[in-house]
Amino acid sequence: APEAEAEPAASRPRSTPPVRALARVLGVDLSQLTGTGPTGLITREDVRAQLARPAAEE
Amino acid sequence: MSEQNFDLVVLGGGSGGYAAALRAVQLGLTVGLIEKGKLGGTCLHLGCIPTKALLHSAEVADVSRESAKYGVKTQFDGIDMQAVTTFREGIVASKFKGLQGLIKARGITVIAGEGRLVSPTTVQVGEDTIVGKNVVLATGSYSRSLPGLEIGGRVITSETALELDYVPRKVAVLGGGVIGVEFASVWRSFGADVTIIEALPHLVPNEEESVSKQLERAFRKRGIEYSLGIRFQSVSQDESGVVVTLENGSTVEADLLLVAVGRGAATAGLGFEEVGITVDRGFVITDERLATNIPGVYAVGDIVPGLQLAHRGFQHGIFVAEEIAGLNPIVVEDLNIPKVTYCDPEIASVGYSEAKAAEKFGTDKISTYEYNLGGNGKSSILGTSGSIKLVRVVDGPIVGVHMIGARVGELIGEGQLVVNWEAYPEDIAPFLHAHPTQNEALGEAFLALAGKPLHAM
Amino acid sequence: MSEQNFDLVVLGGGSGGYAAALRAVQLGLTVGLIEKGKLGGTCLHLGCIPTKALLHSAEVADVSRESAKYGVKTQFDGIDMQAVTTFREGIVASKFKGLQGLIKARGITVIAGEGRLVSPTTVQVGEDTIVGKNVVLATGSYSRSLPGLEIGGRVITSETALELDYVPRKVAVLGGGVIGVEFASVWRSFGADVTIIEALPHLVPNEEESVSKQLERAFRKRGIEYSLGIRFQSVSQDESGVVVTLENGSTVEADLLLVAVGRGAATAGLGFEEVGITVDRGFVITDERLATNIPGVYAVGDIVPGLQLAHRGFQHGIFVAEEIAGLNPIVVEDLNIPKVTYCDPEIASVGYSEAKAAEKFGTDKISTYEYNLGGNGKSSILGTSGSIKLVRVVDGPIVGVHMIGARVGELIGEGQLVVNWEAYPEDIAPFLHAHPTQNEALGEAFLALAGKPLHAM
Numbered sequence A: 001a002p003e004a005e006a007e008p009a010a011s012r013p014r015s016t017p018p019v020r021a022l023a024r025v026l027g028v029d030l031s032q033l034t035g036t037g038p039t040g041l042i043t044r045e046d047v048r049a050q051l052a053r054p055a056a057e058e
Numbered sequence B, C: 001m002s003e004q005n006f007d008l009v010v011l012g013g014g015s016g017g018y019a020a021a022l023r024a025v026q027l028g029l030t031v032g033l034i035e036k037g038k039l040g041g042t043c044l045h046l047g048c049i050p051t052k053a054l055l056h057s058a059e060v061a062d063v064s065r066e067s068a069k070y071g072v073k074t075q076f077d078g079i080d081m082q083a084v085t086t087f088r089e090g091i092v093a094s095k096f097k098g099l100q101g102l103i104k105a106r107g108i109t110v111i112a113g114e115g116r117l118v119s120p121t122t123v124q125v126g127e128d129t130i131v132g133k134n135v136v137l138a139t140g141s142y143s144r145s146l147p148g149l150e151i152g153g154r155v156i157t158s159e160t161a162l163e164l165d166y167v168p169r170k171v172a173v174l175g176g177g178v179i180g181v182e183f184a185s186v187w188r189s190f191g192a193d194v195t196i197i198e199a200l201p202h203l204v205p206n207e208e209e210s211v212s213k214q215l216e217r218a219f220r221k222r223g224i225e226y227s228l229g230i231r232f233q234s235v236s237q238d239e240s241g242v243v244v245t246l247e248n249g250s251t252v253e254a255d256l257l258l259v260a261v262g263r264g265a266a267t268a269g270l271g272f273e274e275v276g277i278t279v280d281r282g283f284v285i286t287d288e289r290l291a292t293n294i295p296g297v298y299a300v301g302d303i304v305p306g307l308q309l310a311h312r313g314f315q316h317g318i319f320v321a322e323e324i325a326g327l328n329p330i331v332v333e334d335l336n337i338p339k340v341t342y343c344d345p346e347i348a349s350v351g352y353s354e355a356k357a358a359e360k361f362g363t364d365k366i367s368t369y370e371y372n373l374g375g376n377g378k379s380s381i382l383g384t385s386g387s388i389k390l391v392r393v394v395d396g397p398i399v400g401v402h403m404i405g406a407r408v409g410e411l412i413g414e415g416q417l418v419v420n421w422e423a424y425p426e427d428i429a430p431f432l433h434a435h436p437t438q439n440e441a442l443g444e445a446f447l448a449l450a451g452k453p454l455h456a457m
């Protein structure tokens, strides 16, 4: 029998493609974020919030 | 008399059941798949596939009839039902062969026979006992009728309608839902007179209201008659035909009455209730992760209340296999599953209608845009009219896509991703769609909703 | 003699130019749009729209011819070129009317006449001087020929091919790119014998190689002949026809030779170089934000080296208007723009071919999957064969989508979003596509690439 595979999802940035695309455009690094969406998904709001954060925090 | 043991036992080899089986073996589980009829179930043998073959024959008839408009000289000499049948059966046979081959190649054990659930882990098939660590119920659905409306003779369901070996002169169709309008469309293209009887105020009442209205207009133009908002009362039949009487006393005469008023769950007498599974009017009740109230027993496809669609069955099947394997798959609500109605004009939708979005998010929290296919070059070339309506949350995601027009069913994949990924029109706007396609109409609608219509005001 | 002043002056009213104008007025700029011919340019009058009308007539002819297979009794009596022309012209006329209405309604000032750039801010149109704070060059393209190959008589370009009032008995087509294969496909469907001559080793050489090979197979089955990998040497013509000689000495006889070897930029004699704009073999050189080397002067559409497609023109036009208005729009590379070739079978693609992806990411860093449309119910019903090939980065996004088969052009919108958003197959896998559509084949391919094929091994 074929081996039970783990979803390769682990390697996938935890967000939806359009939000990841937005993050790329805005220059936000998703790996710096904790998602507040369902099951920890990074939402559009998380990306925007990161952008709004003062530079001092970085 | 034997006992067979599997990681997973699936009862019913239709879209939902075989998808569960295929995914489960992929994940390393052993699977016993019990099927009393033919693998592929309703969809392959009596549903999606054969009806779409008929609808294609219908399309070919319409194209041939109207070919002069495009500069093609053809003479249309009618329908050869025997050849239509050969075509339809050929398509089904080749898909059936493919499916059987796939199921065999993947190493699924198929058990032929009618199964009955005798315990949360056991299905009895004749003399044989089939035991699974988990059980998936996937016994599908059957054509329902109305109380007092008996099927037989000239009063038929979709199963008989599919296999007619002649084109009726005149048909009455009870029910203006998906199955009703698809058959109405086929028969009309084949030259029959058709009258649809729908108790609700609109055809395809589960679709966006503006889409229903456009379908009604298009059907009227095609000469398909319909009665809306008045309920069926009774039908009588004799050698020459049927007479349908509505609650307001009006009558419809026809050769045949197709009853297409919905499908019930095929669960009676299969032991589900006896084993303690919660069943409501025949449907198996599950939580959103498709688990029944009995641990280890899941249900998928048409027996689970909600949309009755083959790809929902596929999705359910895959979901349950992954759930059992511990992969924690994501739930996709029915609302976010694409629906296609393959009549002419075609209808496709996913997500919230305007009315439902207004209810959910508030009337002033949503905005909509309707792009007329009249502005789309490819649609004009195809000679189709129709529209694409989008619903978004103000400053928020697109939550609904509703289309009507020739071939729009093929555009719903994009709509499906957009809605499920909660994309904003602004996310899509930079990506101009290929010109000249119908797909571009979807692009124009996104552009407009992003506040920057290109070929529209 | 007058002087008119605008925020933006656009030279050329084709896809690129009018899109820039439309978006600029939306953003509050005043716009003067200079057009010497007809608004809509090549695409509307001599390109996309009229060719796709022809291709639809061709499709109707094929459907009528093969209708018996679907149970529809028809007799195909040939092509009525006058009616084909009426249809084609009617489509163009109605789109033209729509575009003129739109441009007027949006408040764009259209200046009729041939413009010449006389300074970075000034275009001279006859006696009139048109001044803009910014200038967009959008003068489009023209059919090129080869050195020594003179157009005239029986040696024609797409412009003449479009307007033929008869179906040739036999045509030679020089060039197996998009325009060449589209005309070859039309003529074949209309009943002509066709031979394509392509110097490169494959038809549609800009597409994925496996797609080219499938097209070659399909064309061979349709009776379209082709010569690959051997260059054109010369052509002679007399009253009875043309004789084309290739470099290996072989010859092709035909009634006509269509020259479809690419399109040059229509920039000669328009003053661009004199004003100091960098021009290379006629094409205007820009940075990735479409700015020329002269501040305030931009170029869009076919005169900018790269893909020559109408929707690229639209995108360029919108981009430049937004750039000028300070909106900082995002750049979309040519690679991520969808391409559709509307011959039968149709071809559609976006993103990296397998070969280019291997070059960019490394052979062992990519994986591909090819789904055969033979497994797709709707494609079988349509009677088409073909495939969908996907290219992904290992554990990374989908970077290429390559399709061939009837009607696949309509599926590219989904591919386009997926590639541009860098979606992973795993992002899409939970969303089962509508059954039975061709769109579902794309879904199956994504599922397979996510490691969980449904209806495939």
Ligand SMILES: Cc1cc2nc3c(=O)[nH]c(=O)nc-3n(C[C@H](O)[C@H](O)[C@H](O)COP(=O)(O)OP(=O)(O)OC[C@H]3O[C@@H](n4cnc5c(N)ncnc54)[C@H](O)[C@@H]3O)c2cc1C
Pocket (backbone or CB within 6 Å): B011, B012, B013, B014, B015, B016, B017, B018, B034, B035, B036, B037, B038, B039, B040, B041, B042, B043, B044, B046, B047, B048, B049, B051, B052, B113, B114, B115, B116, B138, B139, B140, B141, B158, B179, B266, B270, B300, B301, B302, B303, B308, B309, B310, B311, B312, B313, B342, C434, C435, C436
């Ligand atoms: C006319 C028509 C057209 C349709 N068109 C479309 C369409 O275009 N697109 C779409 O998405 N959907 C369409 N559908 C719906 C689609 O067919 C169903 O949603 C789908 O088949 C449901 O799959 P399922 O696995 O739940 O049930 P089914 O496909 O009904 O499969 C159930 C299987 O279980 C078997 N079975 C039942 N009881 C037992 C038992 N006790 N023991 C052993 N085996 C058993 C049956 O023989 C059957 O094979 C259409 C349906 C109809 C009727």
Ligand SMILES: Cc1cc2nc3c(=O)[nH]c(=O)nc-3n(C[C@H](O)[C@H](O)[C@H](O)COP(=O)(O)OP(=O)(O)OC[C@H]3O[C@@H](n4cnc5c(N)ncnc54)[C@H](O)[C@@H]3O)c2cc1C
Pocket (backbone or CB within 6 Å): B434, B435, B436, C011, C012, C013, C014, C015, C016, C017, C034, C035, C036, C037, C038, C039, C040, C041, C042, C043, C044, C046, C047, C048, C049, C051, C052, C113, C114, C115, C116, C138, C139, C140, C141, C158, C179, C266, C270, C300, C301, C302, C303, C308, C309, C310, C311, C312, C313, C342
């Ligand atoms: C046969 C054929 C089929 C095609 N099919 C497709 C297809 O299916 N899909 C697709 O995407 N693309 C297709 N194309 C390509 C498409 O037509 C071009 O990419 C598109 O038209 C380019 O737009 P443009 O604005 O750059 O130039 P054009 O459309 O060529 O417009 C340039 C305009 O500028 C005007 N102009 C030029 N010089 C001057 C001047 N000095 N003063 C005033 N006005 C001037 C011209 O009159 C013209 O109207 C096809 C092309 C051809 C030839």
